[in-house]
Amino acid sequence: MRLVLVGTSHHRAPVELRERVALEREQAQALAARLAAGGREAVCLSTCNRTELYLAADDGEQAERDAVAALAELEPEVEHALYRLRDQAAALHLFRVAAGLDSLVPGEGEILGQVRVAHELGSTGALLDRVFRQALHSGRKVRAQTAIGHSPASVSSAAAALAEQVFGDLGGRSILLVGAGAISEQAARNLLSRGARISFVANRSLDRARELADRLGAEALPLERIADELAQADVVVASTSAPGFVLDAATVARAMGGRRGGQLLLIDLAVPRDLDPAIHELDGCYLYDIDDLQAIVAETLSGRRREAERAESLVAAEAEKFHEWHASLDVVPAIASLRARAEEIREAELRKAEGLLGRLDESQRRAVEAVTAQIVNKLLHLPTVRMKEAAAAADGVLYAEAVRHLFGLGEDER
Amino acid sequence: LAELLFWPALLFYGEAAVGYLGDARRPGLAGRAATWGVRLGWLAQTALLGVQAARRDGFPWATWAGSLNLFVWLVVSAYLIWGCRRPYRVLGLVVMPLAAVLLLVARAGGGTGVGGASHYSNLFLVLHVGLVLAAFAGFTLTAALSGLYLWQERRLKQRAATVLRRPIPALATLDALALRTVVWSLPALTLGIGVGLVRLVVDGDRVDALVLATAVTWLVWAAYLWLRWISGWAGRRAAYLALAGFALVIVVRLALPATHFA
Numbered sequence: 001m002r003l004v005l006v007g008t009s010h011h012r013a014p015v016e017l018r019e020r021v022a023l024e025r026e027q028a029q030a031l032a033a034r035l036a037a038g039g040r041e042a043v044c045l046s047t048c049n050r051t052e053l054y055l056a057a058d059d060g061e062q063a064e065r066d067a068v069a070a071l072a073e074l075e076p077e078v079e080h081a082l083y084r085l086r087d088q089a090a091a092l093h094l095f096r097v098a099a100g101l102d103s104l105v106p107g108e109g110e111i112l113g114q115v116r117v118a119h120e121l122g123s124t125g126a127l128l129d130r131v132f133r134q135a136l137h138s139g140r141k142v143r144a145q146t147a148i149g150h151s152p153a154s155v156s157s158a159a160a161a162l163a164e165q166v167f168g169d170l171g172g173r174s175i176l177l178v179g180a181g182a183i184s185e186q187a188a189r190n191l192l193s194r195g196a197r198i199s200f201v202a203n204r205s206l207d208r209a210r211e212l213a214d215r216l217g218a219e220a221l222p223l224e225r226i227a228d229e230l231a232q233a234d235v236v237v238a239s240t241s242a243p244g245f246v247l248d249a250a251t252v253a254r255a256m257g258g259r260r261g262g263q264l265l266l267i268d269l270a271v272p273r274d275l276d277p278a279i280h281e282l283d284g285c286y287l288y289d290i291d292d293l294q295a296i297v298a299e300t301l302s303g304r305r306r307e308a309e310r311a312e313s314l315v316a317a318e319a320e321k322f323h324e325w326h327a328s329l330d331v332v333p334a335i336a337s338l339r340a341r342a343e344e345i346r347e348a349e350l351r352k353a354e355g356l357l358g359r360l361d362e363s364q365r366r367a368v369e370a371v372t373a374q375i376v377n378k379l380l381h382l383p384t385v386r387m388k389e390a391a392a393a394a395d396g397v398l399y400a401e402a403v404r405h406l407f408g409l410g411e412d413e414r
Numbered sequence: 415l416a417e418l419l420f421w422p423a424l425l426f427y428g429e430a431a432v433g434y435l436g437d438a439r440r441p442g443l444a445g446r447a448a449t450w451g452v453r454l455g456w457l458a459q460t461a462l463l464g465v466q467a468a469r470r471d472g473f474p475w476a477t478w479a480g481s482l483n484l485f486v487w488l489v490v491s492a493y494l495i496w497g498c499r500r501p502y503r504v505l506g507l508v509v510m511p512l513a514a515v516l517l518l519v520a521r522a523g524g525g526t527g528v529g530g531a532s533h534y535s536n537l538f539l540v541l542h543v544g545l546v547l548a549a550f551a552g553f554t555l556t557a558a559l560s561g562l563y564l565w566q567e568r569r570l571k572q573r574a575a576t577v578l579r580r581p582i583p584a585l586a587t588l589d590a591l592a593l594r595t596v597v598w599s600l601p602a603l604t605l606g607i608g609v610g611l612v613r614l615v616v617d618g619d620r621v622d623a624l625v626l627a628t629a630v631t632w633l634v635w636a637a638y639l640w641l642r643w644i645s646g647w648a649g650r651r652a653a654y655l656a657l658a659g660f661a662l663v664i665v666v667r668l669a670l671p672a673t674h675f676a
Binding site for chain 1: 441566570571573575576577578579581582583584585586587648649650651
């Protein structure tokens, strides 16, 4: 059985093209079921960065044509942006995808969950089940054995990581959002996912503040009331479109007086800046603006790229294991037939000798059974090992044919 | 036997010191090897102290070198409680070389061998020397935590792009851990000093310079707790005060052979 991959990703297709072949879960499931008809296996992996079809079929050429046609049905233009891989190359690609090595941001963690969902929704059999399970295993292994996913890859996750660097566990820590735009919300959601509590949303327009506060379970405030609530906040995230500072050092200094030595992290995501840079000079205050965060992200991304080199070798080793297993599929039926034939001969010869063996007691008969079985096993051990080795070296089919011919395997059926 | 246990202890502490250095350059295997070095070294030193106590028919802590041996064991014990966790490995860079060097100094002073029994009772040695040194070990770790706090705080203030590169405990965690260590250490010091004073009075001895220095040390650490609880000190100011308190601990330890054991 051949493993076939046809797909497109951010490497080959711009977003305008990718979005036309992106599939919802139900659509991906239905497409996989359709392609799996006729004894084939199929999985459809569709994310914002890629749409890929994995097929396992005896006729690899036909499977590839069907997969290309299925994607071209969604968007004819995509045909020029497709990559087509087979067997070990297809498996290696999937392992790299699951490990986050093919992602826009190396090591991003979301893809592993997306591969798992695709596997669950696919129409899998022995081959695709094996390759997807191994892909998930290598994805987890890469994350456990390298630091590829440890550091933040976006400005909002860098802000959250900084908050953890100051406060440790963010459980119960209070966040004050200044500004109710999309950037504020993204940063807030990142902090929320790490256990922080969004306490206040302050905005010039109170209606917009209420809208976001309702979604985040916070209290809405007008901008003028920031100073009143500052003493209760552990992290301030600011991203308004105000032309000047919305918070000055004197106001923060007054608020710090009421905090009894606690730290305050201030994240300024606005341009022009919302927070007075002099705040950073205050004891216990740490102010990071968009440039600082971008510098951190650039540094951590270079660290991820260094780790990616180590991850590549882990993934390559996993792909090699898969290749050995896949190749052994070619010789397994021949090995099974050979062993069955040998066993058949052994049993027949024992039956022929029944007259002589009948005089033996039970323990002597068992000894004869064991000795003959051992002779068969020892004789077949080396050919079995050699056939598996040959399979891994791509000569497996030739060896299997030779064994079938030499031992007359399958001739009775013919 | 004591000799046979001393060398593995020193070797493993030395290995841990080198391992932590390697871990600072490239986190991973070297850090894990260092952690095992701490564990195995601690086991060897624990056995060494046990053998010393058994052979001398009592605890060998009545000499400055013997007490230094105990001090090293206490510092490593306290570090072992949480120091082997990955974010705290960086502290091993300070703690383990110090432990290895001080253990070597203890040996040079004859504190790791077996000899005659002390004229102090075991109970007195445990309550006075044991408790005072346990407190000093706690203060040593508080100083290490405070040093790490100040270093990390400086990096955050400098807004270094590499600030997230290495796993280091959060500022709030370091601050809380330093406070918690002092909360346990100061009562131990108080009790240890109290027992020493009672013996001083009973024996009719005079207060020496070391007793006074220890009292000043106690005052500084008591002030540390007072300022943190009552005046709300935390963070940088508390860390500087902890380092000042530790400086006194060093003075007391260095003055020990010249005064108390003279």
